[in-house]
Amino acid sequence: MNKKTRGANETFRKKCREANLKITPQRMIIFESLIDDKSHPCADTVFQRVRKKAPHISFDTVNRTLLSFVDMGLLKVVEGYGRPKRFDPDTENHHHFQCVKCNKIIDFSDKALDAIEIPEDIKRRFTVTGKKIVIEGLCDSCKR
Ligand SMILES: [Zn+2]
């Protein structure tokens, strides 16, 4: 087990304790399958992956577990706007570029985008709980 995996495992155990969630082998497998995953997989992709290690796991269990990880702050949801939810194990502040053709989601950071202010009118009308910036276009492989 490398240092990064061990760190992630410690975070996982801590968050489970805080949420009073039992650490089961299935939950462990689902969590571990997402460490260092930069592809922002949907529940089905995670299901196909974990089923190789846990053949009896159901899609529903995987989906419910992913959603509880989101509640616990272990994962973030990348809004799919009608498409299946995509999950992001990187919970640090960052932005996304999404390819409109192959749906690939690529992470990027940008200080200027971080600093964008919420319009006053929106702040007055609604309770703002977050800010996400998604840039759309064609990725390297789709551009060709
Ligand atoms: Zn693409």
Ligand SMILES: [Zn+2]
């Ligand atoms: Zn991301």
